[in-house]
Amino acid sequence: MPLRTNTSCAEIAARLRAAETFAVISHYRPDGDAIGSSLAVGLALQAMGKKVRVLNEDTVPETLKFLPGSGMVEQPGDEKIVCDVIIAVDCATRERLGAKCLAVLDSPLWINIDHHRSNEDYGDLRFIDSDAPATGEILFNLLHETGLPLTQDIGANIYVAISTDTGSFQYQGTTARTYEIGAALIRLGVDVPSLARDTYENFPRRRIELLRGLLNTMEITSGGRVASWALTDGLAKSTGMMPEDAEGLIDTMRSIQGVIVAAAFEELPGPEGKVRLSLRSKDPQVDVGKVCAVFGGGGHAMAAGARLRGPLFEAKIRVLQAIDEALSPS
Numbered sequence: 001m002p003l004r005t006n007t008s009c010a011e012i013a014a015r016l017r018a019a020e021t022f023a024v025i026s027h028y029r030p031d032g033d034a035i036g037s038s039l040a041v042g043l044a045l046q047a048m049g050k051k052v053r054v055l056n057e058d059t060v061p062e063t064l065k066f067l068p069g070s071g072m073v074e075q076p077g078d079e080k081i082v083c084d085v086i087i088a089v090d091c092a093t094r095e096r097l098g099a100k101c102l103a104v105l106d107s108p109l110w111i112n113i114d115h116h117r118s119n120e121d122y123g124d125l126r127f128i129d130s131d132a133p134a135t136g137e138i139l140f141n142l143l144h145e146t147g148l149p150l151t152q153d154i155g156a157n158i159y160v161a162i163s164t165d166t167g168s169f170q171y172q173g174t175t176a177r178t179y180e181i182g183a184a185l186i187r188l189g190v191d192v193p194s195l196a197r198d199t200y201e202n203f204p205r206r207r208i209e210l211l212r213g214l215l216n217t218m219e220i221t222s223g224g225r226v227a228s229w230a231l232t233d234g235l236a237k238s239t240g241m242m243p244e245d246a247e248g249l250i251d252t253m254r255s256i257q258g259v260i261v262a263a264a265f266e267e268l269p270g271p272e273g274k275v276r277l278s279l280r281s282k283d284p285q286v287d288v289g290k291v292c293a294v295f296g297g298g299g300h301a302m303a304a305g306a307r308l309r310g311p312l313f314e315a316k317i318r319v320l321q322a323i324d325e326a327l328s329p330s
C-alpha cells in the first residue's frame with residue numbers, strides 16, 4: 001500500500017475558489033452517499049457562483065430524487081465536457097466512475113475525495129480518509145473548516161449521505177464526530193424526521209415483493225453463521241425490479257441472530273454472465289473487504305462487493321468457501 005498524503009482542506013478550498021468551471025462525479029449505480037456527496041459539492045460550488053455540472057453514469061435512483069438539487073444530476077451524452085476541475089466523490093477507482101463519464105470529461109485537475117480503504121489514489125489532489133464512515137462526513141469537515149458554503153440544502157444532502165452509509169448512524173465507523181456533525185446539521189435547519197421518512201419509508205412496493213422472492217432463496221450455512229440469497233435473472237424480471245431496489249435488503253440477512261456474514265448474489269445481464277456479490281459482516285474481526293479482494297473486488301471491512309465470473313451456482317460455492325476460511329482463520 002502506498003503511503004497516502006492527503007492534500008490539506010485549505011489547499012482544496014483554495015483550488016475550488018480559484019477555478020471557474022467544475023464537474024462533480026461519483027460511482028455508477030449510485031447510493032445515498034454517492035448522490036448526497038455529489039449534490040453537496042455541486043450546490044456548494046453553485047453557491048460560490050461557479051459553473052458546475054453534476055454527472056453520473058446512471059440515473060438518480062427514484063428513492064433519492066427527494067434530495068435537494070437532484071435535478072442537477074445528468075447522465076453523460078455525446079458532448080465533451082471540458083472544465084477547470086473534476087471532483088470525484090465516494091468512488092474508489094476510476095473505472096467505477098463509468099466508461100461514458102470518463103469518455104466525455106476533460107480537465108487538467110482531478111480531485112479525489114473518498115472514504116474507501118481500497119481507493120486507488122487516482123487524481124492529482126486527493127483527500128482519502130478510510131476512518132470516515134461516509135464521504136459526506138469528509139465533505140462536512142471540508143466545507144465547515146474552510147468556510148465554504150454550507151446551506152440547509154447542502155446539509156440535507158450531507159445528512160442523507162452519512163445516514164445511508166452508516167445504517168442511520170449505527171454501523172462500525174460511526175463516532176462521536178459523526179453525531180456532532182448530525183447535531184451541527186440539525187442546527188443548520190436539516191429536518192431529520194422528514195429526511196428519514198423520505199429515505200427509509202418511501203420504497204416502492206416492488207422492492208418488498210423482491211424481498212419476498214429473495215427470502216424464498218435464502219440459505220443459512222456454516223452452522224448458522226452465514227446467510228445468503230441469490231437474485232436470478234428470472235426473479236429480477238418477474239418483480240420488474242430497478243437496480244436500486246435491492247439496495248440495503250441484504251441487511252435483513254445480517255439482522256438474523258447468530259449470522260456473522262450476509263452474502264447476496266446477483267446474476268448480471270449481458271453476455272459475460274457475470275455475478276455481482278455483496279457481502280456484509282457483523283464482526284469487525286471478519287473482514288469481508290479482504291474476502292472480496294480475493295475476487296478482484298473491494299470495499300470496507302464490514303461492507304464490500306465484487307464482480308465474479310458465473311455461473312451463479314459456481315460463484316456461490318467459491319465465495320461461501322472463502323467466507324468459511326475468513327470465519328475460521330488457521
Ligand SMILES: [Mn+2]
Nearest residue numbers: 033090135165
Ligand atoms: Mn460511501
